[in-house]
Amino acid sequence: MLSERQMMILRAVVRDFTNTGVPVGSKALAKQLPIHVSSATIRNEMAALEEQGLIKKTHSSSGRIPSVEGYRYYVDHLVKPDPLRPNDIDVIQSSLGGDFHKIDEIISQSATILSNLTSYTAFTLKPELKDSRLSGFRLVPLGKRQVMAILVTDSGDVENQTFDVSESVTGDQLEAVVRLINDQLVGLTLPEVVQKLQADIPMKIANYLQSPEGFLDIFGDVLTRAAQERFYVGGRLNLLNFSQDSDVDSLKSLYSLIDKTDDIANVLGQPRDNISVQIGNEMTNDALRNFSLITATYDVNQHGKGMIAILGPTRMPYSRMLGIVGAFREELAKKLLDYYRFYDE
Amino acid sequence: MLSERQMMILRAVVRDFTNTGVPVGSKALAKQLPIHVSSATIRNEMAALEEQGLIKKTHSSSGRIPSVEGYRYYVDHLVKPDPLRPNDIDVIQSSLGGDFHKIDEIISQSATILSNLTSYTAFTLKPELKDSRLSGFRLVPLGKRQVMAILVTDSGDVENQTFDVSESVTGDQLEAVVRLINDQLVGLTLPEVVQKLQADIPMKIANYLQSPEGFLDIFGDVLTRAAQERFYVGGRLNLLNFSQDSDVDSLKSLYSLIDKTDDIANVLGQPRDNISVQIGNEMTNDALRNFSLITATYDVNQHGKGMIAILGPTRMPYSRMLGIVGAFREELAKKLLDYYRFYDE
DNA sequence: TTTTAGCACTCAAACAACACAAGTGCTAAG
DNA sequence: CTTAGCACTTGTGTTGTTTGAGTGCTAAAA
Structure with missing residues (x-):
């Protein structure tokens, strides 16, 4: 069980680290936190958090970074999706506003929009009836x-x-x-x-x-x-941005994973309801060890359910990303309902 | 004008450097060359070659590497295409041997084969009549x-x-x-x-x-x-292999170049007859400064002419690559003639 | 019991000093 | 024209030093 203060610290560690990429130390936290305690106190609390496996050090005298479990706790209990920036809303509405002559165009376009908004790689899957005939x-x-x-x-x-x-x-x-x-x-x-x-x-x-x-x-x-379920992929090249120390081999296996429809379907898995986050090695696939995947379903009533997802570094700003994915699924569902309504009548 | 000995040296410099990637010095050449001269003599000749802009140093006391002009001279006057390895012949024949139901399958498969043989990125374009109606x-x-x-x-x-x-x-x-x-x-x-x-x-x-x-x-x-002419691309990911110091930005622009059919058509240019080599900044496109492009046409008689190409680092083993491209264009033309013959009769 | 100041300790990162190896240009003799 | 010899240049790799951020622990203060 975590105390209020520990949660506050964990939240701050995750937020700082996802923003800056630098391990965060006790002194910086002491300055930044809304409560007035010394860095020594923070240190004690951090030791407790480390004890529980939520944060860890990169070397014996470094600041702390979240562990996979720490991210897990954060997304499960601490994060609050950011509301969309006005700018983002504009992007979505203008990119999705045009006239489309087929569903696939909307879905493929969505992958592009989503990757632009997040600057990660995005996947979209069109609404699917259970077993089509x-x-x-x-x-x-x-x-x-x-x-x-x-x-x-x-x-x-x-x-x-x-x-x-x-x-x-x-x-x-x-x-x-x-x-x-x-x-x-x-x-x-x-x-x-x-x-x-x-x-x-x-x-x-x-x-x-x-x-x-x-x-x-x-x-x-x-x-x-x-x-076969057909996925659309947007922003493939964004994977290059976090090619840590340009590990060509793992990049290659990552790309071949993404380009095989079968494999990527496995990775995204069965659509769970709502929004779900998978972090680093929570996914079975080795090529994804340093990545996180946010998947979300969207619901187009009698026309079935579809799925969207983004793939980015484990160290991603979850609150912002969850906000984007959450908002986008709604917008997409709305757009598709519009689309069907037009052609149904 | 180059003397016989200078040609021999230039050829050796290109061959060594494309094989090892290491600047080549006078002593190594003296040992390796079939003539018996000292390293000092080689040094004098190399100074002459440098004078003419065919080779250059990476720093004031390094060995020499070919300049773009040096590569140019090499491919124009010195190189002799390698004959295919038996292994390569097998690969071509077995990959192209199967039954195909459409031309595009053959052409797309060809891009894959060609990229496998060379471990570079390959492009193929199907035979095209001048102006189709x-x-x-x-x-x-x-x-x-x-x-x-x-x-x-x-x-x-x-x-x-x-x-x-x-x-x-x-x-x-x-x-x-x-x-x-x-x-x-x-x-x-x-x-x-x-x-x-x-x-x-x-x-x-x-x-x-x-x-x-x-x-x-x-x-x-x-x-x-x-x-639009439709290109098939094989071995996209091979570009990652020579992502020198992982320059993400130039990689990105390279990939977007490749994926836009219009742009890549421009790069490959009008089919010249036979086989042509473009080296580094001989191509206008900036993203290709460190690459070389080998293009070749293939001729399917009354069914038009097509094109194949490979894109690799400037520092590629030209003799081997020219051998592969040269042999492959023949095999492909043969295969297509077979294909047409079957469906024409 | 909790918090805090103080201190000794650790480690990555940046930097300087140095030796080494490979290679060059130049000179003078063969 | 060729070559041996030599002084010089430069990238690379090693080693040692300093610096700064951060930690754990202890003992005193709250």
Whole structure:
């Protein structure tokens, strides 16, 4: 259990350190704190905090910095999200104010805005219905030998891919395949489709095409892309700002983590409600040891829930960041409700 | 004019320095060179080379490194491309050996291979006909309010985009628009299309749609994307390897250069025939001062010419790199001819 | 019992002094 | 024209010193 005074000190240590990056000592605290005690008293209290593992020294005679547990305690009990700066509000409203013709534009734009506001790296994920179902499949002939495959889900996701077919394949054959897919697979959830695709579909398709493998490749490809949650990333390059002593290797693994959709989905994890903070090694992934991740869901009513996140150094000004993320999720939800309202009516 | 011996020395300086990164001195050269002269003689020759601006010192008593002009002389007169290592041949053949369903896969894969072989950053551009023409336009309704716009050129490029329309727009209206576009614009080169789009098309479309702006936005968007040359980039992260003293700012500007298709197209420039090397500040762009760029065209006969390039430090082993780029362009051309042959027949 | 002043101690960081190695230019002799 | 020899320059690495910020502990004061 922490005393009031200890909390005050811990809060000050976190605030100072996240602002300056310099370990904070007893004397500086004594001057700064609203209570009148000597640096010796502060020292005693700091020793107690260190005892509990909330703060630590970088070397035997240095000032203190927060430990992961210290940050944890801070975000759980002590922090109060900062209200947005007027300037930030302007940025959000003007960047999100324009006209958009597709949801993805809004979501991708959001990642950019969020990274600008925070100067960290931002992720956004569009609102998603629990299990979306295949609602349509098309093959559109484009030229002598080019065909575009289009897959649509009932949550409005569209995946497409062009590919080349040998000219011996006729339009009738393609149409038959499309009909088959639509008859057999529309209405199923995507995992069910994948399953059927490995079971009886190949044989049925073989009735129409001599060599169905190529086609199945394409279809499977488009399908897995559709089943995958698609993240937008903004401010990738901001990671370079805290490349402590330019450790190229860890930077590389960090970037490959971010660019693999699967991996980053794992990192962000299941959307917890509200806002959640993960600090340093609380995340399993080693490449993130010096980072913190703030994730938040946003709720667009019947259109599902989405997610936003920012990734920055463990040593980030949490109060400000929590304020930004909290405000942005609201703005984004509002914008999307507007968007849907327009197209629904 | 350089004497035979001076050439030999320059060649050795470039080779040593690109291999080790350490300025090379007279004694080391004396030991290594096939002729028997003392280090003092080498020193005299080096002074002559420095006089001509081909090599320079990093400080008053250091060994010499090549100047930009020195590299230039080296690649123009002295270098001989290395033959490929057997291992590299394997890599190319196995990575390019598989079955592909679209050209873009081959080209994008090529960027990856090339970056792996060189451990630099690689660019690839697919073969392009001089001025491609609009050969078709589609609007495919996907659901209640989603529509996909597809644009096809006669060189086989496909651009597409989904967007949302208000439900008050009917299928008949869309069809009318498509017919209009195909009647009026198919067969024109893309610049001509752009021009017409700003002239009489908007009025004609207004006959069918109350508010054509949204649609024109989309069409224009797809159009500019189609007109743009699309580069594939492989091994982006390799740039981190030579982030000398981790200059974050210049890294950032480098990456934003690479990621803007327009800018990078400018950097790579017009495809010169054959293979060309640009060294350091020979390129106008400041962010590239410490880099060299090797570009090469490849020729797929009637299917046009494409381009590949690698971007690495000025201090790169040119002989090896020229060997790789030279061999790869041949392999790629061969692969593409194969590909076209299959689908053409 | 809590707070505080005082003091001895620790450590990182900055700096100076120094030796070393690699390399150069120059001179004079071969 | 080549070379041996030598004085000179400079980056690098080592070592020792100083300084300043900060700590823990003790004993006195509140």
